[in-house]
Amino acid sequence: MDKYESLSHSKWECKYHVVFIPKCRRKVLYKSLRQHLGEVFKQLAEQRESRIEQGHLQADHVHMMISISPKYAVSQVVGYIKGKSAIHLARVYGERKQNYAAQSFWARGYFVSTVGRDEATIREYIRNQEKEDDRLDQLNLWK
Secondary structure, rough: OOOOOOOOOEEEEEEEEEEEEEHHHHHOOOHHHHHHHHHHHHHHHHHHHEEEEEEEEEEOOEEEEEEOOOOOHHHHHHHHHHHHHHHHHHHHOOOOOOOOOOOOEEOOOOEEEEEHHHHHHHHHHHHHHHHHHHHHHHHHHHO
8 A cells, every 4th residue: 555645535546648749849859958847847746746757758749657646637737737847948948038928838738648557568668768769760761
């Protein structure tokens, strides 16, 4: 029972595999931005009583396994992370120091799947996703 989280009247383990992309799938998640954004995601998740169990930022999308308290809907937490991280990126890496009113960094939707008993498989998938993308890119060079 030690792997379960607790609220005042419940024990829970709610983990989700979440994937989302930058607008127009731009390849903007490079080097220093990638490392910085991982910490931003972790801090934002903690503000919603969630925890990023594992994550990987690719050049054009984000994979994460996130544990979300049953107090919050998945859409609330993912929307919060995407929205606040976009504001943070605009302030730190953009020219303006105020929020972008009509512009956004992330595309509107996201993919989510419950983890359940496949946790080890999903962790392995997230860990090896970049290698697989590189392999597929190499295969596409010959077409």
